[in-house]
Amino acid sequence: MSHPPVELLAPAGNWECARAAVENGADAIYFGLDVGFNARARADNFHVDELPSLMEMLHRQGVKGYVTLNTLVFTDELPALEANVRQLAEAGVDAVLVQDLGVARFIHRLCPDLALHASTQMTLTSADAIERVRELNIQRAVLARELSLQEIQKISQATTMPLEAFVHGALCVAYSGQCLTSESLGGRSANRGQCAQACRLPYDIFRDGEPVELGSQKYLLSPQDLAAHDYVPQLIAAGICSLKIEGRLKTPEYVANVCGHYRQAIDAALENQHRKLSVEQKRELELSFSRGFSPGWLEGCDHKRLVPGLTSAKQGVLLGTITEIRKDSLFADLVAPVAIGDGIVIEGDRFAGTELGGRVYQMAQGGMSVDRAQQGAVELRMQRGLLQTQSIEPGTRLWKTDDPQLTKRLRRTYDGADPVKRVAVLLHVQVAAGEPIRIEAQVSDGVVIQLTSEHVTEVARKHPVTMATMQEQFSRLGGTVYRLEELTAEIRGEPMIPLSVMGSLRKELIEALDQARVTQPLACAPESITVAMLEQVPADLEEDDEPAATDATLRVLCRSLQQLEFVLEAGVKEVIADFHDLRQYREAVQMAHTQGARIELASLRIHKPGEDGLFRALEKNAADGWLVRNLSAFQYCIAHDIPRACDFSLNVTNPLTAQQFIEWGASRITASYDLNRDQLCELAAYLPAQWLEVVIHQHMPMFHMEHCVFCSVLSPGKNKSDCGRPCDRHDVKLKDRVGAEHVLHADIGCRNTLYNGTAQSGAEAVTPLQELGVQQFRIELLRDAPQEFTQELIQLYRDLVLGRVEGAEVWRKLNADNRIGVTRGTLEQPRNPLAIL
Structure with missing residues (x-):
């Protein structure tokens, strides 16, 4: 029985790591460039001028090279991105990993032959989401790490997209692409490769205002590392085509160690054998790097095992x-x-110095x-x-x-002068007296070359050539990446071949193999495409599209029926319901419609296989539309003709991404929280005004996690099947090491969001945005508050968007009221990307 190819994909933060990966069995490596646009800005990364020699080294040894362009891209960065992509194409890279949907369409238009892989930063957790991005010419999807083996198999059965999954290394506690912690606290966006790892810091927990004594259990958000070595056969059986190792910040010894063990596991699995780690092998992996090993989410949720909370180092x-x-x-x-x-x-x-x-x-x-x-x-x-x-x-x-x-x-294993990993060569030689020598060579990656010598053989006087002589001469490939796997020959007559001729043929053979196996440059659009694509953003509007709104709209997102009641009494006519209990949505819709208000229901930020019932539950409430937070919900809205707007979690930071969602039928786009004030204005300048909505008051949703802190530390259970749902009964906050208290919520899917305890206000950005035509603004309430407070807050922002007060005055009033106490947060100018949490 033949097996489909299964790729071992290794990280490479520098040249040593690349060599370590190649020599220890990696089929491909992924790496970033020091020009940016990659999610590991702190890695050494490669200079773009090194790309040709790196790709030459990789391809010569039969290894692929994938470049990470897996961050969000701002409007003013598109010209630099275009220049970088042209250099990648010239170097013949095998694929690029992308997070930003607009970047995907941009790269495909620039270089249609350059393969696109959807990064785990794209937060793909369902087959529906994968099918949505397929339209962008994505050729492989890197799944979110929070999926179980059962969920992976369901996705694989529902899509033909090749799937990639992480098997070893550090785990982020938050969903990749959905973590705003570093951005919120220090202006260092994880979506821009600048994660400050706030998840690895100690936290205290407060339940209903009282501290919970947890002893040495302080690292409440720091997962153990993923080690899925023993699950390799199940992952392959579930449909994974590429097994990925995390670690672009790790050492070459780590890369060599992990690659070696997983290479053996994959090879054994493909031979229907199950190779488990011995005690000594597990210790070797732990020594390279380990915060303690776990299977992550592959067996489903076991929150206590995933985050013991005793250390983060x-x-x-x-x-x-x-x-x-x-x-x-x-x-x-x-x-x-x-x-x-x-x-x-x-x-x-470690933090206490003990x-x-x-x-x-x-x-x-x-x-x-x-x-x-x-x-x-x-x-x-x-x-x-x-x-x-x-x-x-x-x-x-x-x-x-x-x-x-x-x-x-x-x-x-990787620092010797000669390559360790060799490419197998099959040679067939035809020799006949009075004729040139003909050689056909085939290597294990399928490349075939043919050579014909200039030398014409003569009839031997003493020593005709033999198979043994040719075997010996053509086996002398030391110092190259090749090894002679098999030699066959047709010898007619009794020809003689001088050893010098065979030596020259051997050298010519190696050069021809190298030439054939180094990828040729990929073709790009001859002219620059950046300006042309940006100019097409408004031009692609249909003539009968609605014109920009002239009246300011203030929407309010409510998180309870009581909040909704207060907001409607304040005269708000555009509301969004984001409730913990979906059963309350029917009453919310009726309440809004009775008051003549338009109401949208917010989807969850994550949607996994088996959760379509949540969509059906939302749909039957007959709201005026959905605030969509993931691609699965977007796909459901398309299929069921539900009006839809895009929330911040879909990560729109440039006009091309906004355009993509509008073409897919979105009524408006909520700007990403990664944008500061100037970047918001630049985005607004390129977009039709009615496309854009900006959140101007909110508590930043920092961590969004499959991990449940309620279950982990406030329940005897291990997951939602036996936790007793303490989230329904308790008000919980996490206190960080500088004393700030942050609010913890659980949604209906039992996923946790940790909200910044201090609200962020964009009051001072409203006027410049309105000057650009933006008229849709939103405030988000966090939890129940007195009616007077809620309605005062709404009135203050209503006066602002209607031009009755200035943004600076609103800012002063918010800070003068100790009940509010806001920060400018991510909208602050200038942003310091090196700020320390």
Whole structure:
């Protein structure tokens, strides 16, 4: 039985990592450029001038190279993006990963032969969403990491799109493409590759205003790392064509280690064998990097296993527990091997400064000096004075974080002068006296070349050529990436071939193989397309499209029936309902219509297989339309002819993306929260005014998570089947290390959103936006508040959009009222992308 090809895809933050991936079995690597547009800005990344030599190296060894252009792109960056894409095409890259829908259509128009892969940043969690982006010529979809094996299989069965999934490495607690934490707190957008990893920080939790004592469980949002090695056969059976390793910020030793193990697992699975990690192999992976391993979401949700909350740092291998400290020696009961020179860490709180680490200088076991110990009681002598810096209690756990011998062994796999990974060559030679030599070579990736020598063979006087001689001569491929797999020959007569001729043919053969296997440049549009595409944005409107609104519209998003009642009493005629309990939507629609108001219902931000019933529940309430937050909901609206507007979570930051959603039938677009004031105005300048809505008051939704903190720390259960739903009964906040308290909500899908405790106001952006024709604005209420407060807030913003007050005056009033206390947040100018949380 033949198996479909399964790709091992490895990260490469620099040249060493690229070589480590290639030599340890990767079929493809993905990497970013230092010009930006990639979601790992902190990686070394490659300079664009290095692309030709990098792609040449990869293709020579039969490995593909994918470039990450997987961030949102602002309007003024499109010319630079075009220049970069032209360089990628010239270098012959195999594919680009994209997040931004407008960027996808832009690249395809610029270079139709350049393959497009939908990044995990596109938040693809259903077959419907995948089918929606197929129209943009996407050729592969990288699935969200929050999907279970069962959900992956359902998606695979419902689409023909090739699917890629992460199998190893760090897990983000928030959905990729839906995390606004770094943006909200420090102006460092994860959608722009500048994540500050606020999920790895400690948090306290408050339930109904009272602190919950969790002991050392402080890292409430820091998942363990994904390790799906033992799930490789199931992932392949579920329809995954590419198994992806996370780690563009990791070391080349990490890349070599992880690639080697997953290469063996894939090869075994394709031979219908199941290769599980041994204890020693698991320890090797843990040493390269591990915050503790888990299967992530592959087995479904187990919130306690996913986020134990005890640490957010690399742990390595558990060595054992400390039994005693004497001067510079610690005595421990080992459960794993340790050797002189190993790096170890005594467990503690890194942020509190109670974690200690160092190297083992000497060891003793059973009263004798040893270089290595496997298990049992051992004495480890550490750096002088290290152990006297603080009190260490017996029973404290001890971790091994570095093994120099393992590091050396891993480096040897990729830093030699000659390639380790070789490309198999099949040769067929035809030799006949009085004729040129003819050679046909075929390599394992399907390339076939044919050579005919200038030399005409003569009849041998003494030593006619033999198969053995040709086998020996053509096997001499050391220093190249090739190895002779098999040689066949047709020898007629008794021809003689000088060794010098065979040497020249061997050299010519290698050059011809290299030439044939290095990808040729891809064709791009001859003229610049940026200006032309931007000019077509308003031009693509139909003549009978509605003209821009002349009256200002203020919509209000409500999160409860009581809020809706207050808002309607305040005279608001455009409302959005975003309730925890969907059963209340029918009453909400009736209430709005009774007051002569238009009402939209908000979809969830995430939609997974098996959740279509939520769409049907929304539809039967007969609202005036939906505020759509994911591509699955958009697809459902198209299929059922439901009026639809796009929310911020669809990440519109440039006119091309806005245009795409309008062409798909959206009535308006909510600008992405990644835009600052100037970028909002630039977007508005290119768009017909009626397309755009701007949220001018809100609590920024920072983390949006499949992980449920309510279940993890406030329930004895492990998921929604047995948690008891504490989210229905308790008001919960998380307090960060600077003392700010942030509000935690759970939606009907049991996904959590952590909202910034301080509201953001865009009051000062309203006037410049209105000067550009924008007349649709929105405020979002977070939770129930007194009627007087809610209606005062609405009146203040209504006066602003109607021109009765200035934005600066609104800002002063909001800050003078301690009940509000707003920040300019992401709209602040100038934004500092290097701000530290």
